Amino acid sequence: MSHTILRGGLVLDVGAGTAEPADILIEGDMIRELGPPGCPAPEGAAEVSAARRLLHPGLVNAHTHGHGNLAKGMGDCWTLELLLAAAPWITGNRSTEDKYLSTQLGAVEMVLKGCTACYDLSFEWPLPTAEGLAQAAQAYADVGMRAVVAPMVADRSFYEAIPGLLDALPPPLQERVTELRLPPAEVTLPAIRAALRGWSSDRERVRPAVAPTIPHHCSDAFISGCAELAREFDVGLHSHVAESKVQAVTGVRVYGHTQTAHLDTLGVLGPHFTVAHGVWLDEDDLARLGDKGASVAHNPGSNMRLGSGLADARAMLERRVNLGIGTDGANCADNQNMYEAMRLASFVSKVQGPDWWRWLSTREAALAATEGGARALGFAGKIGRIAPGYKADIVMLDLDHPNWLPFNDPVNQLVHCEDGTAVASVMIGGRLVVDNRRVITVDLARLRDRVAAARERLAIANAESRRLYEALEPVVGSHCPGLARTPYHIHRHGARLE
């Protein structure tokens, strides 16, 4: 077994709020022990200097979309619903190679910004393939990053899922959007099963999950089928729930109660289940999620960018919901910076009321971005801390960088000062992935050229879809805000419409 010792750094313990000098002995991909500075190491151990470095556990991105990275910056004033209408334009005509490229681009950005693991809801039109998912997994493996890759699936199109939207479209557009229909459950569920059964990546590095994208975009049979697959293959289940007000209102219209209450009646809530966003969860929803040991991936940047609202992380913690933090996809956030996501999680909590004792602390934000995310990804007790028995996923920050001058408090500065620019090196599973501020596992120049070529080809291939979006925008852009203006009250016992 190979040994490495990281010498001379300050090791951050997020829970304790301390950064103490310690040398870290790594055996294989795991932290063996933390010793006093200068402690003896096994013969032949490779020594890595961590002098003037703060060592923090790799950040865990609890919600992103690998396919989004080729679409960064393509939109501005988009609600979630306009983003969904733009999907054929910004993510259409993707080849398997594009899937690899887009995913790898995001992985490179994440590791450069101190993130070592992510939960990726990965989309393929019209349905997931084992090959496409294997390419996404390979993209993470080639960068050296840990990931959960979940095919993002549905059996209803956006136009079928939003009440009244199809009828609001003029007949020619109605005809166009029927082409966007998705295959039925009988086709998509076996495709997911085949991908799960044939999963060949090391599950300690890249594991699969299942992501029925938005509850009312899926028939009940489809959601139950996804949940059964997750159970059968012992993998996670992840869905966008109560993200936008349109979703919240639609949930109550379609189900007669909230999306979360509906998922509960279908029996899909549990420790393996992650809600993405949860901006419009009511107290009953939170209690259901907390009682079942479920997680919320809180994406404050995306929630502001799409005008979805401000999620109440304090209420989640009070109900014992496991809290993770995510960036969301680059097609709606638009960067993949977990330092920014942590910082926004802290800030978004602080604008919600004058009761400062209910605000999310930097310690809580940093715990959510490490241990909370680890639990959501199914890696609890394996990643998210620098401690014996944990994987050696370690970020080394340059304490001579202005972000850390002067050095007053490790956790406050990690969440409120750090922006990724002080990341000097990143180790994942004992292997250096970023060294001296450069990704050393992939050829960035080659990635750049391939991304540029893909962009050019996709702009031409998706020109017609772009025109379709431009025709749809006025209708979607007035119908959905109309739904969002429905009075909707979040009550202690169940949301209701007036």
Ligand SMILES: [Zn+2]
């Ligand atoms: Zn998402």
